[in-house]
Amino acid sequence: xxxxxxxxxxxxxxxxxxxxxxxxxxxxxxxxxxxxxxxxxxxxxxxxxxxxxxxxxxxxxxxxxxxxxxxxxxxxxxxxxxxxxxxxxxxxxxxxxxxxxxxxxxxxxxxxxxxxxxxxxxxxxxxxxxxxxxxxxxxxxxxxxxxxxxxxxxxxxx
Numbered sequence: 490x491x492x493x494x495x496x497x498x499x500x501x502x503x504x505x506x507x508x509x510x511x512x513x514x515x516x517x518x519x520x521x522x523x524x525x526x527x528x529x530x531x532x533x534x535x536x537x538x539x540x541x542x543x544x545x546x547x548x549x550x551x552x553x554x555x556x557x558x559x560x561x562x563x564x565x566x567x568x569x570x571x572x573x574x575x576x577x578x579x580x581x582x583x584x585x586x587x588x589x590x591x592x593x594x595x596x597x598x599x600x601x602x603x604x605x606x607x608x609x610x611x612x613x614x615x616x617x618x619x620x621x622x623x624x625x626x627x628x629x630x631x632x633x634x635x636x637x638x639x640x641x642x643x644x645x646x647x
Contacts, residue, residue: 509581
């Protein structure tokens with residue numbers, strides 16, 4: 490798959506993919522039908538098409554997807570991914586493939602990556618600052634009074 494070599498970001502893995510198209514059959518302009526693949530990674534949902542004259546690469550971060558709309562009519566299926574300001578509709582004819590894609594997107598949306606709390610960030614920086622402060626004192630760059638004052642200030646932030 491050309492996508493892996495060119496567009497996969499560091500630490501990102503492909504979770505699911507399936508063939509289909511975006512746009513309208515017989516569409517013109519921005520609604521022109523583009524055949525390609527929907528690729529779901531650990532961080533993004535991407536419609537990808539590589540052709541003779543270039544590529545189509547439409548990306549939506551999984552955390553930006555607000556809802557997923559699914560439609561089916563006479564074997565023709567569509568998955569519309571909504572964000573707060575845009576949407577992407579992927580169409581295909583394969584029920585099982587679409588279910589795998591939707592499951593992968595839902596799974597990726599539900600994964601939360603906890604951010605460190607401000608006290609954890611400050612705690613790390615404060616400990617580092619205390620170490621540097623001790624080094625400055627032992628090198629003779631700070632007096633005992635300056636060292637004690639700054640040390641008390643840093644410890645009060647913990």
